[in-house]
Amino acid sequence: MSGELTELYQQVILDHNKRPRNRGRLPTATRVAHGDNPTCGDQCSVYVRLEGDRIAEISFDGVGCAISQASASLMTTQVKGKTAAEVKGLYDAFHHIVTTGEAPAEISDLAAFAGVHAFPARIKCATLGWHAVRNALSGDAVPATTETHAD
Amino acid sequence: MPSVPDLRRDFPALLQQVNGRPLAYLDNAATAQKPRAVIDAIVGFYERDNSNVHRGLHALSMRATHAYEGARERVARFIGAADPTEVVFTRGTTESINLVARGLAATLKPGDVILATEMEHHSNLLPWQQAAHRSGAELRLVPVTGADAEGGLDQAALDALLTPAVKIFTFTHGSNTLGTVNPAAELCARARAVGAVTVLDAAQTAGHGAFDVRGLGADFTAFSGHKMCGPTGIGVLHGRREQLDQLEPDETGGGMVAQAGFTESRWKPAPERHEAGTPHVAGAIGLAAACDYLEAAGREAIAAHDAALARLAFDRLAELPGIRLLGPRGPRGGLVSFAFADVHAHDVVTLADEDGIALRGGHHCNQPLMRKLGLASTARASFYLYNTEEEVERMVASLRRVLKFFGAT
Numbered sequence: 001m002s003g004e005l006t007e008l009y010q011q012v013i014l015d016h017n018k019r020p021r022n023r024g025r026l027p028t029a030t031r032v033a034h035g036d037n038p039t040c041g042d043q044c045s046v047y048v049r050l051e052g053d054r055i056a057e058i059s060f061d062g063v064g065c066a067i068s069q070a071s072a073s074l075m076t077t078q079v080k081g082k083t084a085a086e087v088k089g090l091y092d093a094f095h096h097i098v099t100t101g102e103a104p105a106e107i108s109d110l111a112a113f114a115g116v117h118a119f120p121a122r123i124k125c126a127t128l129g130w131h132a133v134r135n136a137l138s139g140d141a142v143p144a145t146t147e148t149h150a151d
Numbered sequence: 152m153p154s155v156p157d158l159r160r161d162f163p164a165l166l167q168q169v170n171g172r173p174l175a176y177l178d179n180a181a182t183a184q185k186p187r188a189v190i191d192a193i194v195g196f197y198e199r200d201n202s203n204v205h206r207g208l209h210a211l212s213m214r215a216t217h218a219y220e221g222a223r224e225r226v227a228r229f230i231g232a233a234d235p236t237e238v239v240f241t242r243g244t245t246e247s248i249n250l251v252a253r254g255l256a257a258t259l260k261p262g263d264v265i266l267a268t269e270m271e272h273h274s275n276l277l278p279w280q281q282a283a284h285r286s287g288a289e290l291r292l293v294p295v296t297g298a299d300a301e302g303g304l305d306q307a308a309l310d311a312l313l314t315p316a317v318k319i320f321t322f323t324h325g326s327n328t329l330g331t332v333n334p335a336a337e338l339c340a341r342a343r344a345v346g347a348v349t350v351l352d353a354a355q356t357a358g359h360g361a362f363d364v365r366g367l368g369a370d371f372t373a374f375s376g377h378k379m380c381g382p383t384g385i386g387v388l389h390g391r392r393e394q395l396d397q398l399e400p401d402e403t404g405g406g407m408v409a410q411a412g413f414t415e416s417r418w419k420p421a422p423e424r425h426e427a428g429t430p431h432v433a434g435a436i437g438l439a440a441a442c443d444y445l446e447a448a449g450r451e452a453i454a455a456h457d458a459a460l461a462r463l464a465f466d467r468l469a470e471l472p473g474i475r476l477l478g479p480r481g482p483r484g485g486l487v488s489f490a491f492a493d494v495h496a497h498d499v500v501t502l503a504d505e506d507g508i509a510l511r512g513g514h515h516c517n518q519p520l521m522r523k524l525g526l527a528s529t530a531r532a533s534f535y536l537y538n539t540e541e542e543v544e545r546m547v548a549s550l551r552r553v554l555k556f557f558g559a560t
Binding site for chain 2: 002005008009014017018039040041042043063064065066067069119122125
Protein backbone atom coordinates (compact mmCIF):
# COMPACT_ATOMS: atom_id res chain seq x y z
CA MET A 1 0.00 0.00 0.00
CA SER A 2 1.53 3.28 -1.08
CA GLY A 3 1.86 6.33 1.13
CA GLU A 4 -0.84 8.17 -0.80
CA LEU A 5 -3.33 5.36 -0.35
CA THR A 6 -2.72 5.01 3.37
CA GLU A 7 -3.20 8.76 3.55
CA LEU A 8 -6.49 8.40 1.70
CA TYR A 9 -7.80 5.49 3.70
CA GLN A 10 -6.83 6.66 7.17
CA GLN A 11 -7.74 4.44 10.11
CA VAL A 12 -10.39 6.97 11.17
CA ILE A 13 -12.03 6.66 7.74
CA LEU A 14 -11.92 2.88 7.69
CA ASP A 15 -13.42 2.86 11.18
CA HIS A 16 -16.29 5.20 10.32
CA ASN A 17 -16.92 3.22 7.14
CA LYS A 18 -17.14 -0.05 9.02
CA ARG A 19 -19.03 1.31 12.04
CA PRO A 20 -20.88 4.41 10.87
CA ARG A 21 -22.13 6.76 13.60
CA ASN A 22 -25.66 8.17 13.58
CA ARG A 23 -26.70 5.97 10.71
CA GLY A 24 -30.37 5.48 9.89
CA ARG A 25 -33.52 7.53 9.60
CA LEU A 26 -34.28 10.02 12.34
CA PRO A 27 -38.03 9.77 13.07
CA THR A 28 -38.11 13.14 14.82
CA ALA A 29 -36.35 14.98 11.98
CA THR A 30 -37.60 18.45 11.18
CA ARG A 31 -35.36 18.85 8.15
CA VAL A 32 -34.32 16.28 5.54
CA ALA A 33 -32.06 16.70 2.55
CA HIS A 34 -30.89 14.25 -0.01
CA GLY A 35 -27.59 14.41 -1.86
CA ASP A 36 -26.43 12.39 -4.80
CA ASN A 37 -23.43 12.07 -7.02
CA PRO A 38 -24.77 11.27 -10.50
CA THR A 39 -21.37 10.28 -11.85
CA CYS A 40 -21.04 7.32 -9.53
CA GLY A 41 -24.51 6.78 -8.10
CA ASP A 42 -23.55 7.58 -4.49
CA GLN A 43 -26.45 8.74 -2.36
CA CYS A 44 -26.73 10.31 1.06
CA SER A 45 -29.74 11.51 3.02
CA VAL A 46 -29.29 13.68 6.10
CA TYR A 47 -31.96 14.01 8.82
CA VAL A 48 -31.80 16.91 11.23
CA ARG A 49 -33.87 17.91 14.27
CA LEU A 50 -33.35 21.56 15.10
CA GLU A 51 -33.86 23.09 18.53
CA GLY A 52 -33.94 26.80 17.98
CA ASP A 53 -31.16 27.38 15.51
CA ARG A 54 -28.99 24.49 16.72
CA ILE A 55 -28.77 20.88 15.52
CA ALA A 56 -30.16 18.79 18.40
CA GLU A 57 -30.08 15.47 16.58
CA ILE A 58 -28.72 14.31 13.27
CA SER A 59 -28.50 11.10 11.29
CA PHE A 60 -27.67 9.98 7.75
CA ASP A 61 -28.20 7.04 5.49
CA GLY A 62 -27.26 6.18 1.96
CA VAL A 63 -24.99 4.11 -0.19
CA GLY A 64 -21.55 4.95 -1.42
CA CYS A 65 -17.84 4.36 -1.20
CA ALA A 66 -15.84 4.28 2.02
CA ILE A 67 -14.85 7.93 1.60
CA SER A 68 -18.42 9.20 1.19
CA GLN A 69 -19.89 7.05 3.95
CA ALA A 70 -17.11 7.74 6.46
CA SER A 71 -17.23 11.45 5.68
CA ALA A 72 -21.00 11.62 6.26
CA SER A 73 -20.61 9.64 9.47
CA LEU A 74 -17.84 11.87 10.78
CA MET A 75 -19.75 14.96 9.71
CA THR A 76 -22.70 13.99 11.91
CA THR A 77 -20.42 13.79 14.93
CA GLN A 78 -18.94 17.22 14.20
CA VAL A 79 -22.05 19.31 13.56
CA LYS A 80 -24.22 18.23 16.47
CA GLY A 81 -25.08 21.27 18.63
CA LYS A 82 -23.90 23.67 15.94
CA THR A 83 -25.77 26.49 14.19
CA ALA A 84 -25.99 26.80 10.41
CA ALA A 85 -23.27 29.48 10.49
CA GLU A 86 -20.98 27.23 12.53
CA VAL A 87 -21.64 24.31 10.15
CA LYS A 88 -20.70 26.60 7.27
CA GLY A 89 -17.41 27.38 9.03
CA LEU A 90 -16.69 23.67 9.52
CA TYR A 91 -17.58 22.93 5.91
CA ASP A 92 -15.22 25.65 4.69
CA ALA A 93 -12.43 24.19 6.80
CA PHE A 94 -13.24 20.67 5.56
CA HIS A 95 -13.34 21.84 1.96
CA HIS A 96 -9.94 23.47 2.40
CA ILE A 97 -8.56 20.22 3.82
CA VAL A 98 -9.83 17.94 1.03
CA THR A 99 -8.82 20.27 -1.77
CA THR A 100 -5.39 21.31 -0.49
CA GLY A 101 -4.34 18.58 1.92
CA GLU A 102 -3.55 21.27 4.50
CA ALA A 103 -5.15 20.58 7.85
CA PRO A 104 -5.09 23.18 10.66
CA ALA A 105 -4.07 21.58 13.95
CA GLU A 106 -7.29 22.54 15.76
CA ILE A 107 -9.51 20.37 13.53
CA SER A 108 -8.03 17.01 14.38
CA ASP A 109 -10.74 14.58 13.23
CA LEU A 110 -11.56 16.20 9.91
CA ALA A 111 -7.84 16.20 9.14
CA ALA A 112 -8.17 12.48 8.42
CA PHE A 113 -9.54 13.50 5.05
CA ALA A 114 -6.44 15.45 4.00
CA GLY A 115 -5.34 12.49 1.84
CA VAL A 116 -8.34 12.99 -0.44
CA HIS A 117 -6.66 15.96 -2.13
CA ALA A 118 -4.29 13.61 -3.97
CA PHE A 119 -7.33 11.89 -5.56
CA PRO A 120 -9.32 14.71 -7.20
CA ALA A 121 -12.00 12.30 -8.44
CA ARG A 122 -12.84 11.48 -4.82
CA ILE A 123 -13.36 15.02 -3.49
CA LYS A 124 -17.02 14.83 -4.48
CA CYS A 125 -17.36 11.66 -2.42
CA ALA A 126 -15.96 13.40 0.65
CA THR A 127 -18.19 16.47 0.39
CA LEU A 128 -21.50 14.72 -0.41
CA GLY A 129 -22.79 14.48 3.18
CA TRP A 130 -21.68 18.03 3.89
CA HIS A 131 -23.65 19.36 0.94
CA ALA A 132 -26.70 17.45 2.15
CA VAL A 133 -26.52 18.80 5.71
CA ARG A 134 -26.06 22.35 4.48
CA ASN A 135 -29.11 21.95 2.23
CA ALA A 136 -31.08 20.54 5.17
CA LEU A 137 -30.17 23.55 7.29
CA SER A 138 -31.03 26.05 4.60
CA GLY A 139 -34.38 24.34 4.16
CA ASP A 140 -33.51 23.89 0.51
CA ALA A 141 -35.99 21.43 -0.93
CA VAL A 142 -33.80 20.74 -3.94
CA PRO A 143 -31.63 17.62 -3.68
CA ALA A 144 -27.95 18.38 -3.27
CA THR A 145 -26.06 17.12 -6.26
CA THR A 146 -22.32 17.26 -6.52
CA GLU A 147 -22.72 18.21 -10.18
CA THR A 148 -24.03 21.63 -9.27
CA HIS A 149 -21.21 22.37 -6.86
CA ALA A 150 -17.79 23.59 -7.80
CA ASP A 151 -16.26 20.49 -6.25
CA MET B 152 -4.03 -13.86 -34.13
CA PRO B 153 -0.38 -12.78 -33.68
CA SER B 154 1.03 -13.54 -30.23
CA VAL B 155 -0.24 -11.21 -27.53
CA PRO B 156 3.27 -9.95 -26.62
CA ASP B 157 3.75 -9.00 -30.31
CA LEU B 158 0.36 -7.27 -30.41
CA ARG B 159 1.08 -5.33 -27.25
CA ARG B 160 4.13 -3.72 -28.86
CA ASP B 161 1.76 -2.13 -31.40
CA PHE B 162 -0.01 -0.13 -28.65
CA PRO B 163 2.20 2.67 -27.29
CA ALA B 164 -0.13 3.43 -24.37
CA LEU B 165 0.21 -0.12 -23.04
CA LEU B 166 3.96 0.24 -22.65
CA GLN B 167 3.82 2.30 -19.49
CA GLN B 168 3.91 1.92 -15.76
CA VAL B 169 1.11 3.17 -13.55
CA ASN B 170 1.92 3.64 -9.89
CA GLY B 171 5.14 1.75 -10.45
CA ARG B 172 3.49 -1.31 -11.98
CA PRO B 173 3.04 -2.29 -15.63
CA LEU B 174 -0.32 -1.00 -16.80
CA ALA B 175 -3.04 -3.67 -16.99
CA TYR B 176 -5.67 -1.89 -19.03
CA LEU B 177 -8.98 -3.64 -18.34
CA ASP B 178 -11.41 -0.87 -19.26
CA ASN B 179 -11.89 -1.71 -22.92
CA ALA B 180 -15.68 -1.58 -22.83
CA ALA B 181 -15.27 2.14 -22.12
CA THR B 182 -12.63 2.71 -24.78
CA ALA B 183 -9.87 0.68 -26.39
CA GLN B 184 -6.23 1.66 -26.77
CA LYS B 185 -4.95 2.66 -30.20
CA PRO B 186 -2.36 0.79 -32.26
CA ARG B 187 0.52 2.69 -33.84
CA ALA B 188 -1.03 2.11 -37.29
CA VAL B 189 -4.13 4.11 -36.32
CA ILE B 190 -2.11 6.92 -34.75
CA ASP B 191 0.13 7.07 -37.84
CA ALA B 192 -2.86 7.18 -40.20
CA ILE B 193 -4.27 10.20 -38.38
CA VAL B 194 -0.95 12.00 -38.18
CA GLY B 195 -0.23 11.16 -41.83
CA PHE B 196 -3.49 12.71 -42.93
CA TYR B 197 -2.82 15.94 -41.07
CA GLU B 198 0.80 16.07 -42.25
CA ARG B 199 0.15 15.46 -45.97
CA ASP B 200 -3.47 15.47 -47.11
CA ASN B 201 -5.32 17.77 -44.73
CA SER B 202 -8.06 19.53 -46.63
CA ASN B 203 -11.82 19.71 -46.75
CA VAL B 204 -13.71 16.99 -48.59
CA HIS B 205 -16.19 17.12 -51.48
CA ARG B 206 -15.57 20.83 -51.95
CA GLY B 207 -12.24 21.56 -53.58
CA LEU B 208 -10.73 20.74 -56.92
CA HIS B 209 -7.14 21.07 -55.80
CA ALA B 210 -4.79 18.18 -55.17
CA LEU B 211 -5.09 18.06 -51.38
CA SER B 212 -8.86 18.24 -51.44
CA MET B 213 -9.01 15.41 -53.94
CA ARG B 214 -6.65 13.32 -51.81
CA ALA B 215 -8.69 14.03 -48.69
CA THR B 216 -11.96 13.16 -50.45
CA HIS B 217 -10.42 9.97 -51.81
CA ALA B 218 -9.20 8.98 -48.35
CA TYR B 219 -12.52 9.82 -46.68
CA GLU B 220 -14.61 7.90 -49.20
CA GLY B 221 -12.02 5.13 -49.11
CA ALA B 222 -12.59 4.95 -45.36
CA ARG B 223 -16.32 4.60 -45.96
CA GLU B 224 -15.67 1.68 -48.33
CA ARG B 225 -13.30 0.11 -45.81
CA VAL B 226 -15.84 0.31 -43.00
CA ALA B 227 -18.58 -1.00 -45.32
CA ARG B 228 -16.48 -4.10 -46.07
CA PHE B 229 -15.65 -4.50 -42.37
CA ILE B 230 -19.33 -4.77 -41.44
CA GLY B 231 -20.55 -6.55 -44.57
CA ALA B 232 -22.68 -3.64 -45.79
CA ALA B 233 -24.32 -4.06 -49.20
CA ASP B 234 -22.89 -0.74 -50.34
CA PRO B 235 -20.63 2.05 -48.95
CA THR B 236 -23.53 4.50 -49.24
CA GLU B 237 -25.16 2.61 -46.36
CA VAL B 238 -22.40 3.86 -44.03
CA VAL B 239 -23.05 7.25 -42.39
CA PHE B 240 -20.18 8.68 -40.36
CA THR B 241 -21.25 10.15 -37.02
CA ARG B 242 -19.54 11.16 -33.77
CA GLY B 243 -20.25 7.76 -32.30
CA THR B 244 -22.95 5.36 -31.17
CA THR B 245 -24.77 8.04 -29.20
CA GLU B 246 -25.09 10.39 -32.16
CA SER B 247 -26.05 7.50 -34.46
CA ILE B 248 -28.92 6.46 -32.19
CA ASN B 249 -30.09 10.03 -31.62
CA LEU B 250 -30.09 10.61 -35.36
CA VAL B 251 -32.31 7.56 -35.92
CA ALA B 252 -34.55 8.23 -32.92
CA ARG B 253 -35.23 11.83 -33.91
CA GLY B 254 -35.81 10.85 -37.53
CA LEU B 255 -38.14 7.98 -36.71
CA ALA B 256 -40.03 9.95 -34.05
CA ALA B 257 -41.58 11.94 -36.91
CA THR B 258 -43.17 8.70 -38.20
CA LEU B 259 -44.74 7.74 -34.83
CA LYS B 260 -48.18 8.54 -33.43
CA PRO B 261 -50.02 7.93 -30.16
CA GLY B 262 -50.81 4.24 -29.78
CA ASP B 263 -47.53 3.20 -31.40
CA VAL B 264 -45.00 1.35 -29.27
CA ILE B 265 -41.23 1.71 -29.12
CA LEU B 266 -39.79 -1.45 -27.63
CA ALA B 267 -36.37 -1.44 -25.94
CA THR B 268 -34.89 -3.60 -23.18
CA GLU B 269 -33.91 -3.14 -19.55
CA MET B 270 -30.26 -3.72 -20.39
CA GLU B 271 -29.85 -0.68 -22.63
CA HIS B 272 -27.05 1.79 -22.07
CA HIS B 273 -28.44 5.29 -21.42
CA SER B 274 -27.49 6.15 -25.01
CA ASN B 275 -29.99 3.60 -26.34
CA LEU B 276 -32.68 4.46 -23.80
CA LEU B 277 -32.84 8.23 -23.37
CA PRO B 278 -33.16 9.05 -27.10
CA TRP B 279 -36.18 6.72 -27.23
CA GLN B 280 -37.71 8.30 -24.13
CA GLN B 281 -37.43 11.59 -26.01
CA ALA B 282 -38.92 10.09 -29.17
CA ALA B 283 -41.84 8.74 -27.13
CA HIS B 284 -42.42 12.12 -25.44
CA ARG B 285 -42.33 13.92 -28.76
CA SER B 286 -44.58 11.58 -30.70
CA GLY B 287 -47.01 10.35 -28.05
CA ALA B 288 -45.84 6.79 -28.65
CA GLU B 289 -45.28 4.53 -25.65
CA LEU B 290 -41.85 3.21 -24.64
CA ARG B 291 -41.96 -0.36 -23.33
CA LEU B 292 -39.09 -2.46 -22.05
CA VAL B 293 -38.31 -6.14 -22.31
CA PRO B 294 -37.33 -7.16 -18.76
CA VAL B 295 -34.16 -9.03 -17.81
CA THR B 296 -34.55 -12.18 -15.73
CA GLY B 297 -32.68 -13.56 -12.73
CA ALA B 298 -31.45 -11.90 -9.54
CA ASP B 299 -28.16 -11.09 -11.26
CA ALA B 300 -29.78 -10.72 -14.70
CA GLU B 301 -28.14 -14.03 -15.51
CA GLY B 302 -31.19 -15.14 -17.50
CA GLY B 303 -30.84 -12.43 -20.13
CA LEU B 304 -33.92 -11.05 -21.81
CA ASP B 305 -37.22 -12.53 -20.71
CA GLN B 306 -38.27 -14.45 -23.82
CA ALA B 307 -41.87 -15.01 -22.69
CA ALA B 308 -42.27 -11.30 -21.98
CA LEU B 309 -40.75 -10.51 -25.36
CA ASP B 310 -43.33 -12.74 -27.07
CA ALA B 311 -46.12 -10.86 -25.33
CA LEU B 312 -44.61 -7.43 -25.99
CA LEU B 313 -43.82 -7.93 -29.65
CA THR B 314 -47.19 -7.00 -31.11
CA PRO B 315 -48.02 -5.20 -34.38
CA ALA B 316 -48.27 -1.98 -32.30
CA VAL B 317 -44.47 -2.10 -32.02
CA LYS B 318 -43.09 0.21 -34.69
CA ILE B 319 -39.49 0.18 -33.49
CA PHE B 320 -37.56 -2.52 -31.66
CA THR B 321 -34.19 -1.31 -30.41
CA PHE B 322 -31.78 -3.39 -28.37
CA THR B 323 -28.14 -3.78 -27.51
CA HIS B 324 -26.14 -6.52 -29.18
CA GLY B 325 -23.76 -6.84 -26.22
CA SER B 326 -24.53 -5.45 -22.76
CA ASN B 327 -21.78 -3.19 -21.40
CA THR B 328 -22.82 -4.02 -17.83
CA LEU B 329 -23.86 -7.66 -17.87
CA GLY B 330 -21.70 -9.19 -20.59
CA THR B 331 -24.86 -10.66 -22.15
CA VAL B 332 -24.73 -11.11 -25.91
CA ASN B 333 -28.20 -11.04 -27.39
CA PRO B 334 -29.12 -13.22 -30.39
CA ALA B 335 -29.41 -10.22 -32.68
CA ALA B 336 -30.29 -12.02 -35.92
CA GLU B 337 -33.11 -13.95 -34.26
CA LEU B 338 -34.46 -10.86 -32.46
CA CYS B 339 -34.39 -8.79 -35.65
CA ALA B 340 -36.27 -11.53 -37.51
CA ARG B 341 -38.94 -11.70 -34.80
CA ALA B 342 -39.37 -7.92 -34.85
CA ARG B 343 -39.54 -7.86 -38.62
CA ALA B 344 -42.35 -10.43 -38.50
CA VAL B 345 -44.56 -7.88 -36.72
CA GLY B 346 -43.49 -5.09 -39.06
CA ALA B 347 -41.19 -3.25 -36.65
CA VAL B 348 -38.13 -1.28 -37.71
CA THR B 349 -35.08 -2.67 -35.89
CA VAL B 350 -32.22 -0.67 -34.37
CA LEU B 351 -29.12 -2.45 -33.09
CA ASP B 352 -26.68 -0.91 -30.60
CA ALA B 353 -23.45 -2.64 -31.56
CA ALA B 354 -21.07 -0.48 -29.52
CA GLN B 355 -19.72 -3.50 -27.64
CA THR B 356 -19.63 -5.97 -30.52
CA ALA B 357 -18.74 -4.38 -33.87
CA GLY B 358 -14.99 -4.52 -33.20
CA HIS B 359 -14.96 -7.64 -31.06
CA GLY B 360 -15.58 -10.42 -33.55
CA ALA B 361 -17.06 -11.29 -36.90
CA PHE B 362 -19.76 -8.75 -37.63
CA ASP B 363 -22.04 -8.82 -40.64
CA VAL B 364 -24.88 -6.31 -40.82
CA ARG B 365 -26.67 -8.25 -43.55
CA GLY B 366 -26.59 -11.46 -41.54
CA LEU B 367 -27.76 -9.65 -38.40
CA GLY B 368 -30.53 -8.00 -40.37
CA ALA B 369 -31.17 -4.80 -38.40
CA ASP B 370 -32.55 -1.85 -40.32
CA PHE B 371 -30.15 0.44 -38.45
CA THR B 372 -26.90 -0.44 -36.66
CA ALA B 373 -24.89 1.95 -34.52
CA PHE B 374 -21.31 1.69 -33.24
CA SER B 375 -18.30 3.78 -32.19
CA GLY B 376 -14.78 3.85 -33.57
CA HIS B 377 -13.04 4.37 -30.24
CA LYS B 378 -14.17 1.05 -28.75
CA MET B 379 -12.55 -0.84 -31.65
CA CYS B 380 -9.05 0.71 -31.63
CA GLY B 381 -10.13 3.73 -33.68
CA PRO B 382 -10.09 7.37 -32.62
CA THR B 383 -12.70 9.09 -30.46
CA GLY B 384 -15.23 11.33 -32.19
CA ILE B 385 -15.96 8.99 -35.09
CA GLY B 386 -18.69 6.39 -35.30
CA VAL B 387 -21.05 4.80 -37.74
CA LEU B 388 -24.72 4.58 -38.43
CA HIS B 389 -25.35 1.77 -40.84
CA GLY B 390 -28.79 1.71 -42.38
CA ARG B 391 -30.42 -0.20 -45.15
CA ARG B 392 -30.35 2.19 -48.08
CA GLU B 393 -34.11 2.72 -48.39
CA GLN B 394 -34.34 3.34 -44.66
CA LEU B 395 -31.55 5.93 -44.74
CA ASP B 396 -33.09 7.70 -47.75
CA GLN B 397 -36.47 7.92 -46.03
CA LEU B 398 -35.09 9.14 -42.73
CA GLU B 399 -35.42 12.89 -42.36
CA PRO B 400 -32.04 14.53 -41.74
CA ASP B 401 -31.45 15.49 -38.13
CA GLU B 402 -29.05 18.28 -39.01
CA THR B 403 -29.04 20.44 -42.11
CA GLY B 404 -26.29 22.57 -43.58
CA GLY B 405 -23.34 22.32 -45.91
CA GLY B 406 -22.60 19.13 -47.81
CA MET B 407 -26.00 17.48 -47.38
CA VAL B 408 -28.07 19.58 -49.75
CA ALA B 409 -28.78 18.76 -53.40
CA GLN B 410 -30.39 22.06 -54.30
CA ALA B 411 -30.55 24.97 -51.89
CA GLY B 412 -32.91 27.91 -52.35
CA PHE B 413 -33.53 30.95 -50.17
CA THR B 414 -36.70 29.46 -48.68
CA GLU B 415 -36.73 25.77 -49.69
CA SER B 416 -34.08 23.11 -50.26
CA ARG B 417 -33.79 19.47 -51.31
CA TRP B 418 -31.52 16.95 -49.63
CA LYS B 419 -29.00 14.64 -51.17
CA PRO B 420 -29.55 10.90 -50.82
CA ALA B 421 -27.73 8.94 -48.11
CA PRO B 422 -25.12 9.00 -46.80
CA GLU B 423 -24.53 12.73 -47.45
CA ARG B 424 -28.02 13.76 -46.32
CA HIS B 425 -27.05 12.68 -42.79
CA GLU B 426 -23.58 14.27 -42.77
CA ALA B 427 -24.13 18.03 -42.61
CA GLY B 428 -21.00 20.12 -42.12
CA THR B 429 -17.35 19.21 -42.48
CA PRO B 430 -17.03 15.61 -41.33
CA HIS B 431 -14.35 14.17 -39.06
CA VAL B 432 -12.12 13.22 -41.98
CA ALA B 433 -9.09 12.24 -39.89
CA GLY B 434 -11.35 10.20 -37.62
CA ALA B 435 -12.80 8.24 -40.53
CA ILE B 436 -9.30 7.55 -41.84
CA GLY B 437 -8.21 6.42 -38.38
CA LEU B 438 -11.24 4.14 -38.14
CA ALA B 439 -10.41 2.58 -41.50
CA ALA B 440 -6.89 1.89 -40.22
CA ALA B 441 -8.44 0.25 -37.13
CA CYS B 442 -10.53 -1.97 -39.42
CA ASP B 443 -7.34 -3.02 -41.24
CA TYR B 444 -5.61 -3.72 -37.94
CA LEU B 445 -8.41 -5.80 -36.45
CA GLU B 446 -8.91 -7.77 -39.65
CA ALA B 447 -5.19 -8.56 -39.84
CA ALA B 448 -5.23 -9.69 -36.21
CA GLY B 449 -8.18 -12.01 -36.96
CA ARG B 450 -11.63 -11.08 -35.80
CA GLU B 451 -12.81 -14.57 -34.87
CA ALA B 452 -9.61 -15.05 -32.90
CA ILE B 453 -10.15 -11.75 -31.06
CA ALA B 454 -13.66 -12.83 -30.08
CA ALA B 455 -12.38 -16.17 -28.81
CA HIS B 456 -9.53 -14.47 -26.92
CA ASP B 457 -11.85 -11.94 -25.21
CA ALA B 458 -14.37 -14.63 -24.29
CA ALA B 459 -11.66 -16.92 -22.86
CA LEU B 460 -10.31 -14.10 -20.66
CA ALA B 461 -13.83 -13.22 -19.50
CA ARG B 462 -14.48 -16.89 -18.65
CA LEU B 463 -11.22 -17.13 -16.72
CA ALA B 464 -11.97 -13.89 -14.88
CA PHE B 465 -15.52 -15.01 -14.06
CA ASP B 466 -14.33 -18.34 -12.64
CA ARG B 467 -11.47 -16.84 -10.65
CA LEU B 468 -13.59 -13.96 -9.31
CA ALA B 469 -16.28 -16.43 -8.22
CA GLU B 470 -13.75 -17.76 -5.68
CA LEU B 471 -13.65 -14.41 -3.84
CA PRO B 472 -15.76 -14.09 -0.67
CA GLY B 473 -18.88 -11.93 -0.76
CA ILE B 474 -18.69 -11.32 -4.49
CA ARG B 475 -21.75 -10.93 -6.68
CA LEU B 476 -21.21 -11.54 -10.40
CA LEU B 477 -23.66 -10.15 -12.92
CA GLY B 478 -24.85 -11.59 -16.20
CA PRO B 479 -24.83 -14.97 -17.89
CA ARG B 480 -23.27 -18.00 -16.27
CA GLY B 481 -22.53 -19.51 -19.67
CA PRO B 482 -21.03 -17.86 -22.75
CA ARG B 483 -20.58 -14.12 -22.46
CA GLY B 484 -18.93 -11.17 -24.15
CA GLY B 485 -15.47 -10.05 -23.10
CA LEU B 486 -16.33 -8.40 -19.80
CA VAL B 487 -17.20 -9.20 -16.21
CA SER B 488 -19.08 -6.92 -13.84
CA PHE B 489 -19.04 -7.57 -10.10
CA ALA B 490 -19.88 -6.13 -6.70
CA PHE B 491 -18.75 -6.94 -3.17
CA ALA B 492 -21.12 -6.97 -0.22
CA ASP B 493 -18.91 -4.81 1.98
CA VAL B 494 -16.61 -2.87 -0.32
CA HIS B 495 -17.87 -0.20 -2.68
CA ALA B 496 -16.80 -0.29 -6.35
CA HIS B 497 -15.04 3.06 -6.10
CA ASP B 498 -12.82 1.85 -3.32
CA VAL B 499 -12.12 -1.30 -5.33
CA VAL B 500 -11.15 0.71 -8.39
CA THR B 501 -8.97 3.17 -6.46
CA LEU B 502 -7.04 0.37 -4.79
CA ALA B 503 -6.70 -1.67 -7.99
CA ASP B 504 -5.34 1.43 -9.73
CA GLU B 505 -2.63 1.47 -7.10
CA ASP B 506 -1.54 -1.89 -8.54
CA GLY B 507 -1.53 -0.48 -12.09
CA ILE B 508 -4.85 -2.15 -12.93
CA ALA B 509 -7.41 0.00 -14.76
CA LEU B 510 -10.95 -1.11 -13.92
CA ARG B 511 -14.22 0.73 -14.26
CA GLY B 512 -16.44 1.45 -11.28
CA GLY B 513 -19.90 2.98 -11.31
CA HIS B 514 -23.31 2.43 -12.83
CA HIS B 515 -21.94 2.06 -16.38
CA CYS B 516 -24.63 4.36 -17.79
CA ASN B 517 -27.14 1.71 -16.82
CA GLN B 518 -28.82 3.33 -13.80
CA PRO B 519 -32.35 1.87 -14.15
CA LEU B 520 -30.94 -1.65 -14.48
CA MET B 521 -28.63 -1.20 -11.49
CA ARG B 522 -31.58 0.04 -9.45
CA LYS B 523 -33.61 -3.02 -10.45
CA LEU B 524 -30.75 -5.29 -9.40
CA GLY B 525 -30.47 -3.45 -6.07
CA LEU B 526 -27.00 -2.11 -6.81
CA ALA B 527 -25.59 1.42 -6.76
CA SER B 528 -22.49 0.48 -8.68
CA THR B 529 -20.27 -2.37 -9.77
CA ALA B 530 -16.66 -2.78 -10.75
CA ARG B 531 -16.04 -4.04 -14.26
CA ALA B 532 -13.14 -5.66 -16.06
CA SER B 533 -13.39 -5.66 -19.85
CA PHE B 534 -10.93 -7.33 -22.19
CA TYR B 535 -9.53 -6.92 -25.66
CA LEU B 536 -7.01 -8.52 -27.96
CA TYR B 537 -3.96 -7.28 -26.05
CA ASN B 538 -4.98 -8.47 -22.58
CA THR B 539 -3.41 -11.52 -20.97
CA GLU B 540 -4.24 -14.26 -18.48
CA GLU B 541 -1.50 -12.83 -16.29
CA GLU B 542 -3.41 -9.54 -16.11
CA VAL B 543 -6.52 -11.43 -14.99
CA GLU B 544 -4.48 -13.11 -12.25
CA ARG B 545 -2.99 -9.77 -11.21
CA MET B 546 -6.49 -8.33 -10.94
CA VAL B 547 -7.71 -11.19 -8.77
CA ALA B 548 -4.65 -10.91 -6.50
CA SER B 549 -5.21 -7.16 -6.23
CA LEU B 550 -8.87 -7.68 -5.30
CA ARG B 551 -7.84 -10.11 -2.57
CA ARG B 552 -5.68 -7.33 -1.13
CA VAL B 553 -8.61 -4.91 -1.39
CA LEU B 554 -10.87 -7.25 0.56
CA LYS B 555 -8.20 -7.77 3.20
CA PHE B 556 -7.62 -4.03 3.49
CA PHE B 557 -11.29 -3.38 4.18
CA GLY B 558 -11.49 -6.32 6.58
CA ALA B 559 -14.01 -8.08 4.37
CA THR B 560 -12.28 -11.48 4.47
